[in-house]
């Protein structure tokens with residue numbers, strides 16, 4: 035890349051981040067998620083690390099962001115409230131530990147591990163035990179004095195407790211709103227036609243920065259304290275742990291999950307545990323904070339202008355990163371569907387290097403306006419296929435290229451067609467080599483016929499050399515033919531023939547899935563083979579016979595009927611039989627598997643759930659094959675009852691509809707994945 039271009043890119047990125055900072059810290063109205071913001075920040079940090087000559091003191095990476103808002107008096111913090119440096123990778127945490135030990139010239143350090151509460155930082159000043167000021171972090175040096183609002187928060191003592199009252203102390207902590215209170219507040223706001231808050235953090239910040247404290251008083255805010263500066267005091271604790279215990283004695287809430295550890299590996303274990311358990315908490319956390327326990331050692335290490343050297347935020351895995359689109363290619367799937375795919379400058383997302391991301395179809399491509407050369411945010415939630423979340427259009431230079439879907443198939447050059455009402459362009463040639471390749475890949479895949487050793491590269495070779503034209507050709511392969519292939523010795527040829535042979539007696543459900551009938555995934559294939567006792571029965575079944583099956587809807591049944599009405603498909607099945615492929619049918623299991631709890635059933639919710647938002651809970655039901663409705667009717671199989679349920683509960687009882695508590699619901703969800 036040209037150096038000038040890099041400098042411009044860095045500058046643009048800084049400007050975008052400054053805009054987000056303003057919207058987040060000053061207006062309380064962020065327009066991107068924290069994950070997306072963090073991705074922009076990480077990209078800027080990376081560029082500044084690679085090109086240190088462009089690093090400037092006013093870069094957002096060098097400053098504590100945020101500005102005091104007009105309307106509140108300024109408050110000068112006795113000691114600046116800094117940001118925290120952060121890391122996601124285990125190795126970066128180990129490096130933090132090693133760096134500290136190197137600087138301190140020792141070989142073991144003790145840490146306090148705290149939850150990183152996703153709220154907003156506050157600084158409280160007590161003089162002679164009386165609360166005199168409460169201020170937001172602001173730009174770290176000067177915050178907004180929100181004392182009248184702070185005084186409405188019940189977990190903040192107006193007068194310190196105990197007999198060890200310091201003359202002057204400033205105490206830092208995180209103000210937050212619990213998930214239940216957040217959901218209730220949003221429900222009220224929606225009912226009043228006010229815009230809901232995007233997350234509990236915004237709700238807490240918005241509530242604390244009300245100009246009218248009576249408004250703050252109606253919001254359920256809490257405080258966990260995590261630090262203090264003893265300005266005038268007879269006490270001088272020498273560890274952070276001691277300080278936290280002292281803050282408890284003074285009447286504050288210290289988070290109950292703080293832990294004292296003596297090795298960085300323990301920290302990594304604790305992080306793994308919380309990554310899984312964070313959902314169960316009643317408030318949101320976005321990671322852990324690791325702090326050196328020894329206060330004298332902390333003083334020796336000091337801080338940069340942005341963050342202390344003795345602490346680090348160990349964040350949970352991000353699911354979004356920023357990168358650039360190098361090219362857009364088109365994939366041809368096994369049913370001929372053309373899928374545009376972005377070829378990316380490789381980027382690490384949550385520990386996985388991502389080089390390609392789906393753009394789904396032409397409409398999506400246009401809606402997101404993705405162009406070759408664009409900077410984009412790429413997301414990967416859990417195991418989901420990476421996708422382009424959005425374009426950072428502010429980064430455009432004008433040299434980006436608009437992509438057009440091809441008018442012929444990129445694999446066989448046959449014409450492509452897009453039916454009315456369909457999102458996808460399809461290659462019309464059923465002999466298209468790309469389609470054949472994908473069909474065979476699917477056939478051999480682990481959940482289908484599970485043919486060991488038959489990977490994508492080999493499938494390509496078999497098709498290119500003409501040895502295999504269709505699925506049935508796999509069962510005609512001979513060792514002598516395989517040996518001639520590049521990188522194939524006699525032993526591997528023999529193993530492959532053996533693996534292909536073994537697939538002849540796979541379970542019927544695998545065979546049905548392997549056929550690649552649209553909408554028939556392995557779960558539906560299992561339902562079909564549980565219901566019918568042979569493949570012939572499935573082939574001969576009518577629409578009515580499919581529709582009576584729990585878990586099979588009109589789209590699936592239509593798709594199966596279509597599939598078996600095509601003579602090529604029936605021919606393939608006949609050929610396979612003749613070649614000795616005889617899938618086996620397991621004895622029918624009558625026991626209801628946990629997987630089938632949600633399948634085909636209808637659910638209704640009432641009240642507030644404490645571990646999920648309503649949307650999350652609904653998605654969990656739908657992703658397990660269930661349906662969610664909004665009103666009570668005889669169709670409803672279960673009513674899931676949260677806190678403060680509405681009239682639906684009484685109605686359900688009258689109609690004899692079974693109720694599920696939140697924990698019963700959670701249990702079913704956990705045993706059904």
Ligand SMILES: NC(=O)c1ccc[n+]([C@@H]2O[C@H](COP(=O)([O-])OP(=O)(O)OC[C@H]3O[C@@H](n4cnc5c(N)ncnc54)[C@H](O)[C@@H]3O)[C@@H](O)[C@H]2O)c1
Nearest residue numbers: 054058064066067068071117118148149150151155260323
């Ligand atoms: N969406 C947006 O547009 C946008 C814009 C700006 C910032 N942000 C978010 O804000 C974050 C940056 O904020 P930041 O500078 O406050 O850094 P930070 O959130 O990474 O870490 C510092 C903060 O952590 C909090 N904290 C919680 N628990 C703590 C504990 N136990 N000990 C110490 N501190 C604790 C404190 O408030 C402290 O100020 C970004 O990572 C981003 O996610 C988002």
